[in-house]
Every structure is written in C-alpha cells, then in structure tokens.
Amino acid sequence: MSKLTDVPKRILIGRALRSDRLGETLLPKRIALPVFASDPLSSVAYAPGEVLLVLSIAGVTAYHFSPWIAVAVVVLMFTVVASYRQNVHAYPSGGGDYEVANTNLGPKAGLTVASALLVDYVLTVAVSISSGIENLGSAVPFVVEHKVLCAIGVIVLLTLMNLRGVKESGSLFAIPTYVFVFGVFTMIAWGAFRGLVLDDTMRAPTADYVIKPEHQGLAGFALVFLLLRAFSSGCAALTGVEAISNGVPAFRKPKSKNAATTLAMMGLLAVTMFCGIIALAAATDVRMAENPAKDLIHNGVPLGPDYVQNPVISQVAEAVFGKGSFLFIILAAATALVLFLAANTAYNGFPLLGSILAQDRYLPRQLHTRGDRLAFSNGIVLLAGAAALLVGIYGADSTRLIQLYIVGVFVSFTLSQTGMVRHWNRHLATEKDQAKRRHMVRSRAINAFGAFFTGLVLVVVLLTKFTHGAWVALLGMVIFFATMTAIRKHYDRVAAEIAAPEGPSDDLVRPSRVHSVVLISKIHRPTLRALAYAKLMRSDTLEALSVNVDPAETKALREEWERRGIDVPLKILDSPYREITRPIIEYVKSLRKESPRDAVSVIIPEYVVGHWYEHLLHNQSALRLKGRLLFTPGIMVTSVPYQLQSSEAAKRRARRQQDWNAPGSVRRGPAQVRSKESSERKS
Numbered sequence: 001m002s003k004l005t006d007v008p009k010r011i012l013i014g015r016a017l018r019s020d021r022l023g024e025t026l027l028p029k030r031i032a033l034p035v036f037a038s039d040p041l042s043s044v045a046y047a048p049g050e051v052l053l054v055l056s057i058a059g060v061t062a063y064h065f066s067p068w069i070a071v072a073v074v075v076l077m078f079t080v081v082a083s084y085r086q087n088v089h090a091y092p093s094g095g096g097d098y099e100v101a102n103t104n105l106g107p108k109a110g111l112t113v114a115s116a117l118l119v120d121y122v123l124t125v126a127v128s129i130s131s132g133i134e135n136l137g138s139a140v141p142f143v144v145e146h147k148v149l150c151a152i153g154v155i156v157l158l159t160l161m162n163l164r165g166v167k168e169s170g171s172l173f174a175i176p177t178y179v180f181v182f183g184v185f186t187m188i189a190w191g192a193f194r195g196l197v198l199d200d201t202m203r204a205p206t207a208d209y210v211i212k213p214e215h216q217g218l219a220g221f222a223l224v225f226l227l228l229r230a231f232s233s234g235c236a237a238l239t240g241v242e243a244i245s246n247g248v249p250a251f252r253k254p255k256s257k258n259a260a261t262t263l264a265m266m267g268l269l270a271v272t273m274f275c276g277i278i279a280l281a282a283a284t285d286v287r288m289a290e291n292p293a294k295d296l297i298h299n300g301v302p303l304g305p306d307y308v309q310n311p312v313i314s315q316v317a318e319a320v321f322g323k324g325s326f327l328f329i330i331l332a333a334a335t336a337l338v339l340f341l342a343a344n345t346a347y348n349g350f351p352l353l354g355s356i357l358a359q360d361r362y363l364p365r366q367l368h369t370r371g372d373r374l375a376f377s378n379g380i381v382l383l384a385g386a387a388a389l390l391v392g393i394y395g396a397d398s399t400r401l402i403q404l405y406i407v408g409v410f411v412s413f414t415l416s417q418t419g420m421v422r423h424w425n426r427h428l429a430t431e432k433d434q435a436k437r438r439h440m441v442r443s444r445a446i447n448a449f450g451a452f453f454t455g456l457v458l459v460v461v462l463l464t465k466f467t468h469g470a471w472v473a474l475l476g477m478v479i480f481f482a483t484m485t486a487i488r489k490h491y492d493r494v495a496a497e498i499a500a501p502e503g504p505s506d507d508l509v510r511p512s513r514v515h516s517v518v519l520i521s522k523i524h525r526p527t528l529r530a531l532a533y534a535k536l537m538r539s540d541t542l543e544a545l546s547v548n549v550d551p552a553e554t555k556a557l558r559e560e561w562e563r564r565g566i567d568v569p570l571k572i573l574d575s576p577y578r579e580i581t582r583p584i585i586e587y588v589k590s591l592r593k594e595s596p597r598d599a600v601s602v603i604i605p606e607y608v609v610g611h612w613y614e615h616l617l618h619n620q621s622a623l624r625l626k627g628r629l630l631f632t633p634g635i636m637v638t639s640v641p642y643q644l645q646s647s648e649a650a651k652r653r654a655r656r657q658q659d660w661n662a663p664g665s666v667r668r669g670p671a672q673v674r675s676k677e678s679s680e681r682k683s
Contacts, residue, residue: 034177037266039240039345049312050233059213081267083450096245097416104419115480120408121346125387132339147396180338183331188276207285229464284319351379361491417451511599513540526605526642610646
C-alpha cells in the first residue's frame, strides 16, 4: 500500500527535500512579486467592474463618479503600502499583522487579526478562482456549464503545485503574472495612443446598451451611501497586500529590504493598472449592471437570461485591441490564468500563518510541520478544503462571494496599524538618538494615518456590505476565534496536567505492589508466551484470567490447565450475558479499589498477521479491552505479540520496501560514480 501511494506522490509532488535545504527554497524579488502580489495585481481584473456594478444602480449618469472613487482607492493603496513597509522592517519574523497586534495590543487583538486573515485567505482562493472560471467561461461554454466542478478542479491543481514547494510554484506562476501585467500595460498604452494621438473612437461591445436604473435620481444621503458602497467594492483591489508582511521569512536576505521593495513595486503596478482600466472603461462606454438580464436594454428590449456579462477588462480589451485579435486573446488567456494564480497569495499566507498560530498553540500542532517539499503541507490542504467547500456552497459565483470579501482584510489592516502606533510610542519612550527618533516619528505618522484611513474604510465596508453578505465573513471570524481560543485552552490545560513537578509527587512514588493479570481464552502458544513474559516481570502477584462464556469450553480449559500443571492461578469470571469486556474491566477496577496504591498490569496476547483482511478476523476483543483500559487510572496494558506465518510475508515486504525508492525520490549521481561505489561494496 505504501508503494502504491508513494509512486503517485513522488510524480505529483516530487522527491523529498532534506531539512538543511530550506535555504534553497527562499525567493528572489522577481519570483516573490508574482508569489505574494498576484492577488492585488489580479484584482484589477474584477475590482473596476465591481465599482461600475454598484454605480449602475443609479443608472449610467452615476458612472462619472468612477474616477473619483478610483482616486480614493489609490490614496488608500499608497497609504496601506507605506504602512506595511514599516511593518516588514519592524517585524521581519513572518507573523505580520498577527504578530504586530499580539505584541502591541494583546492576545485577543492578535487572535482577532488571525481570525480575520484566515477567513480572508479562504475567500481569496474562492473569489479568485470563481472569477477566473467566469473569465474563462466567456470563451469556453463548457466551463460555464460546470462552474463548480471546474473551480474545484483548479483548486486541486493549485494545491498540488503548492505542495511541490514555494519556490517551484512561484517559478511556475511568474510567467503568466508578468504576461498579464505586460498585457494590461500594453492595453493602457495602446488605448491612450489611439484615443489621444490618433483620435480613434473606441467602443466597448456594451456601449450601445441602456442601463435601467433601479433607483432613479439618487441624491443626498442615498447617493453618498451608494458612492461609499462602490468605494468599498473597489477596495477589493487591496486584498493580499498584507501577504508580503506575513511572508518575509520566504524572501532572500536582506529579507526586510527585499520585502519592502516588493511591496512598493506591487503598489505601483496595481494602482497604475486599476486607474488605467477605469479610465479606459469610461472612454469606451462600458456598461455593467448587477442584474444584466433585466437592467441592460438594447433597442428597447431587455437582454434576457441568455446574456453573459463579460468582465470590464474583457470589454476594454475588445474595444482597444479588437475582438479576436492576437493581443486580445493573449490578454484574455493571461487574465483568466492570473486570476487562478491569484489564489497562490493565500496558498503562501494561510499555511505560514497557520504554522505560527500552531506554534503559539492556537491551532493543531500538525500545521507547524513541514512536508516532503519543505512546505507547510497540512495548512495547504486545509485551505484547499475550506475554499472548495465555500465554492460549492456559493456555486462558484464571484458576485455573491465578493460581498463576503475584504471585511477580514480591513480588520487586520486597522488593528495592525494601531498596533504599530503603539510600537513606535513604546520605542520613542526610551530612544535618545535624535536621528532615530525622527525616523520613528515619521513612521508613527504613516502608521497613524493608515490606522485612521483603514478604520474609516472598515466602518464603510461594514455599513454598506453587512446585509449583502459581509455578516457571513464576520460569522466565520467568530467561529475561527472561538475555535482557536478553545484549542489554546486545551493545550494549556494539558500542559498544566503533564508538567513535571519540582518537588515530591504521586508520580514519583513507586507502587506498593504490582498485580499482573494475563488474559487467556484457551491454552496455545500465544498464551504460553504471555505467561512466560509475565513470570519474567517478577510481579508481586500473578494470575491468569478468563471469562466463562461457554461452560463446555471453560471446563476444557480448567482440565487442560490442571493437566499441564501450570503454576499460575487461574481465575474464571462468570458472564451470564456472554460479555467479555465488561467483566474484565469490572474485575480490574475492583483490584484497584482494594489497593489504590497498587499498580495493575494487564497482559494481553495478540496475533501479528501479514494481510489487512486478517486484522478483521483477529484481535478484536483485545482492541476493545485496550480501548477501555486506557481510561482507567493505575492500569498498565502490555501486548505480547505472537507472529503468525503470514507475518513473515509482511516482514519480507517491509524489507523490500526499505531497499526500494520511488522514481525520482533519490538523486543517484553520475553513472560512473555509481559503478565505482558498487564495485567498492563488492570488494
């Protein structure tokens, strides 16, 4: 069975890496950018569309507010990037927002940030892949017809790629990410040249459609609320910014400097692409609607349920490059692919954060363990399972999923920046060097503005998105918070119980006597071996114990016992209801009650078999007994194995498996070296 699983594992994931090769998996900036920034870079594919979808509620006249919303998003992006550049220098260990909040605001704030980030990482995978499926579905009808199945298939594929290791997955993801960035910049530059220099008229495929407003002539508070909601939707462009601060340990040295540089590059690229697409959408008269079947009208007739609304970036690319042109196809393919790969930001952030939380005993310790390829495999699999579940529940619909989005990330933004303000206050209280103090004051001002701005956006997001699905994200955060709190309490309770005492304790006191009990059903070789072992232990008292289920068999056992002259007392327990486990448990407990300071050793003979199906035919009573006895204080359970003939086959299989290596699991070296080594062994 191990062979059957090892071969596909090595083919899909690759050969295992030694722990001392961890340094080889660290990332240079050119690879770190697509690994950690693919989420905010790819969000420009759907964030402009989300702004226009919300504005369409008031009709096409509200579209003229989109440039101002873009300006607000840009200011927020630069603020967050500048703030996080302070974070990566101050906390380069990889804890990111969690470490900042935990250190400066207390464990509860840290746990709140961790809960928000975990929820946001799961949503990043679900939203990015669902959006990518929708983009791909505009060209491949099969994908639209099987959205959920295709989305889960992509999740499985990304999971396998990330299980191969951070560096390998980053190298695979770098090309499509850079192709996407190049394609968008080419589209912006060519669109600007055509519009400003050639004075061409570029028309989106939806330019002739009319938007039927849900609310005509919004003004006053209603208009302000609509603009705030559009702004909160556009803030999806900021998701994933925090991943770089969480992933500082994955960078090559100097880690903090490289992480800060990557942050600046990511912010500049994302802002330029976001603004360029918004500007081109306005220039080409793109029309979007939350309910396009009813609210988009062509020649006085609604488009109907068969109409598929393409994303803004697709419509702009068609207007600039022309439908079916080479550059249009390249950008469409790169957009769909990079949206899938945007989930990679979460595949790097979630396992790393899970490892830190596991180290702090807030999550199961298995999440702190690295897999064969030195990635946090358990965290990767857990993230994939949660995202697949969410995709299934919401039918891979990015419009529904995105309403849950960005709440968590702005919770972490706000608490992290507030924590950084306290960090600088604490250092300013002791720092005497004036140059360092000026740097700290400047950094504190950046973080204070970041905390205020992101806190304001968090309030806006909660007010505008709560009834549209944001409450689900908050519920997820509460569930994560409660679960992690319960796990920490469990680990603390266990640690307190098993802590070795400094002074005398009951654990150090030797038992007064040891009472050994050998369980038997009949006299055979396993029984004789167990009795011989029990005698070797030199217990204070020793007896054999059997249960009377069949009077005829019990009588035969007594006679055989006496005939052989076995010098161990045989005790028979009556069982009128033909039970085996309960009478033995009650008898052993009675021994403990009579002498609480005595230790009772229960010795159980067991068969060792060589085939899986033989386990179903043997040792069932022994397993039930051991399971029950484990919960009885003062009882020691010892298994005495007896190897059946079939176990020899298992032993031979184990020996062959030890000498066998899966294809690719071992690097052999040059052929001449191997032949030399083999000849030396023969000699």
